Amino acid sequence: MLLIDGKQTAATIKAEIKKEVEDIVARGGKRPHLAAILVGHDGGSETYVRNKVLACEACGFQNTLLRFEDDITEEVLLECVARLNSDDDVDGFIVQLPLPKHISEQKVIEAIDYRKDVDGFHPINVGRMSIGLPCYISATPKGILELLRRYEIPTSGKKCVILGRSNIVGKPMAQLMMQKQYGDATVTVCHSRSATLKEECLRADIIIAAIGQPAFLKADMVKEGAVVIDVGTTRVPDATKKSGFRLQGDVDFEHVAPRCSYITPVPGGVGPMTICMLMLNTLAAGKQLYYKR
């Protein structure tokens, strides 16, 4: 069994990005600039955004954080999005989710210029991704593809089961794993209502678990030699931790790992790759790789 080290891979990619940025700047080019909008004081969002700012610094990106209280109106937030859309210095930006309930997340996402939508959440990017056109691919599925690629794990022609059908992981992951230019695999999507979930998993060469249920995937659901990618990050109470909790993946790691050829741990697997993929998308935005502005 080999552990897929997302933390190390993410560090390697950030170093590669930093090197490319310094080369661009040395040739007289522009340093990529990522802006982030953070509304309110949600603990998780604060941490994510802090880590995004730190990752920008590690990559040599210019970065701007725009903060608003959670009583901001939708109208004012949309004005801020419009300003960033027309600010030529900003290559890409994100609006950290979730937003307060009185604001329509979908409306805000659709207000972002898709050419600056480095989260890959705009329907134009989602649609282009699903038909294999150049676009920003959202961070979690992109990070999983990158781990499979860097560990040289064969996917072409393999049977891949995806657990979960969310818009941010399950659906895009299925689209990408089936496409010739990415996974080129035979893909089955299972979810909470799937009657044959266990049988499907037992036939799978690759299982991507993104169902949001701690330790859902058990050893008796996994074929010997399978590759298991764990996207789950549920906080479960743990009195032995200073914080009082630990992160639990969707995989019963202790019992599943011995059966696997490769497996991602939680934490330290898919998680560290996601912010790193936002950085790769920002670099692409700076280079106008997918869209000219």
Ligand code: GUN
């Ligand atoms: N909230 C949790 N994950 C994400 C993400 O990838 N992007 C944004 N904008 N908000 C998030």
